[in-house]
């Protein structure tokens with residue numbers, strides 16, 4: 001007997017729709033999505049430089065929505081052409097993507113979702129939706145900076161636990177004070193000033209890399225996000241830094257071609273402990289993303305990426 005894998009609610013989402021799930025170990029998240037996002041992940045394999053900045057795509061799953069039990073098959077004798085009944089319309093089965101979980105390995109992940117773009121809708125959007133999203137963009141830093149804080153979570157210590165900043169938090173900023181939101185994300189938790197500055201510096205370096213990648217890609221993504229995660233627990237932060245230093249040192253002492261024993265030791269080890277990380281950054285949310293060969297770089301997303309870079313530089 002093999003027990004079915006347990007699926008749990010994912011508790012470290014910073015923004016977006018409810019309904020993100022995770023596997024039992026926490027290494028993976030399972031997110032309901034539209035076919036367009038599946039397509040984008042599947043075709044990312046032919047864009048390796050970009051794919052490096054996406055969560056690892058493990059595949060898709062079909063889950064029965066708990067709210068809509070599977071529709072019973074037609075009663076005997078009734079064919080496909082039976083007369084309409086009072087049964088609720090059959091909802092299409094929800095498709096989900098299975099992705100590596102960015103918050104895995106963090107003791108107290110602090111999470112920031114920055115939504116990219118001044119234009120937040122794609123060509124498929126009805127006029128009403130375009131008007132609504134344009135209005136939000138006009139009233140927020142989405143228009144002025146090409147990005148806004150969509151939500152965040154900061155660990156404030158054992159007594160206060162997590163502070164959650166909902167979608168309205170990021171909507172109050174202007175181009176002039178947007179840096180305060182990023183300051184709140186990095187400097188209002190339990191890390192020391194020095195630790196927070198290190199994180200700001202690392203995020204700046206990574207965002208600069210993302211900018212370089214996007215400048216060489218022909219894609220369009222509307223309402224995608226930069227998802228920033230850092231370790232909010234002071235001790236776990238120091239441990240993760242220490243492990244990085246040890247790894248760097250052991251790499252340095254290895255002769256060229258010589259293998260690092262650690263690397264193949266854990267090949268078949270299903271129960272290896274999660275990696276300890278200082279910080280992580282990926283681009284997520286490709287519900288409105290496509291590859292657009294011949295159309296040049298995504299200036300809409302790039303505006304936001306450059307703004308984020310400048311804010312992290314100010315804080316590092």
Ligand code: ADP
Pocket residue numbers: 012013014015016017018020029031055099100101102103111113225227284285286287
């Ligand atoms: P949507 O905005 O359409 O609901 P997203 O892809 O933006 O969907 O996901 C919603 C939230 O879930 C994000 O703000 C983020 O906090 C979390 N999330 C999404 N993908 C991952 C991932 N791979 N690892 C960790 N958290 C994730």
Ligand code: MN
Pocket residue numbers: 015016223225285
């Ligand atoms: Mn989102």
